[in-house]
Amino acid sequence: MSLLELHGVTRDYQLGKTWVHALRGVDLSIGAGEIVAIMGPSGSGKSTLLHIIGCLDMPSAGAIEIEGKATDGLRERELSILRGRKIGFVFQTFNLVASLTAQGNVALPMIFQKVKASRRAQRAGELLAKVGLGDRRNHHPNELSGGERQRVSIARAMANDPDIILADEPTGNLDSESGATVMELLRGLSKKEGKTVIVVTHDPEVAAYAERVITLRDGQILKEERRG
Numbered sequence: 001m002s003l004l005e006l007h008g009v010t011r012d013y014q015l016g017k018t019w020v021h022a023l024r025g026v027d028l029s030i031g032a033g034e035i036v037a038i039m040g041p042s043g044s045g046k047s048t049l050l051h052i053i054g055c056l057d058m059p060s061a062g063a064i065e066i067e068g069k070a071t072d073g074l075r076e077r078e079l080s081i082l083r084g085r086k087i088g089f090v091f092q093t094f095n096l097v098a099s100l101t102a103q104g105n106v107a108l109p110m111i112f113q114k115v116k117a118s119r120r121a122q123r124a125g126e127l128l129a130k131v132g133l134g135d136r137r138n139h140h141p142n143e144l145s146g147g148e149r150q151r152v153s154i155a156r157a158m159a160n161d162p163d164i165i166l167a168d169e170p171t172g173n174l175d176s177e178s179g180a181t182v183m184e185l186l187r188g189l190s191k192k193e194g195k196t197v198i199v200v201t202h203d204p205e206v207a208a209y210a211e212r213v214i215t216l217r218d219g220q221i222l223k224e225e226r227r228g
Contacts, residue, residue, distance in 0.1 A: 002031050007063045023045045035211050096152060101139060103128060
């Protein structure tokens with residue numbers, strides 16, 4: 001069984017007086033432990049697809065299943081629980097809380113899962129060490145480089161040990177060296193820990209880390225390429 005299944009997923013929304021057809025009947029199957037890149041020009045539906053996979057948005061039509069369970073019909077509270085336990089998010093703009101230290105940012109998702117404070121601190125420290133920032137745990141985001149901030153966000157995404165990591169242009173604000181470090185970390189989560197990693201990118205060098213590259217155009221899958 002695939003970890004993720006999309007069946008005829010469509011997403012339409014109104015922008016002023018104009019209807020935008022962001023996704024048009026997307027069928028997609030992604031297995032556990034895969035690392036997949038989603039590419040395409042601006043407006044092709046990449047981020048919309050990622051948001052639907054992550055249950056941040058719901059399709060206008062079609063269905064999505066995670067571990068064989070359909071997400072349509074779930075209440076917002078149930079979707080929130082699903083996101084908190086099953087899915088980790090990495091964003092281009094990091095989305096770190098400025099008032100919290102690196103350790104505080106990594107610990108934050110565990111608060112919503114009611115993890116004890118002592119365990120939160122222990123796991124956050126372990127995750128920061130794993131991404132090479134054990135000595136930066138008490139630094140705030142404005143004291144970290146862009147690459148370090150993205151590594152903190154990867155550690156945060158792993159806080160609740162999710163099965164799926166979704167990364168939206170994770171190297172978009174980074175130099176090439178920092179971007180390569182981030183992609184090596186994401187690939188390691190797939191290869192060493194069996195996480196399913198889905199990366200939206202416009203950069204062929206980033207897509208080269210993936211086993212599958214799915215290209216979208218006008219809300220549809222234009223082509224799919226397997227590598228390695």
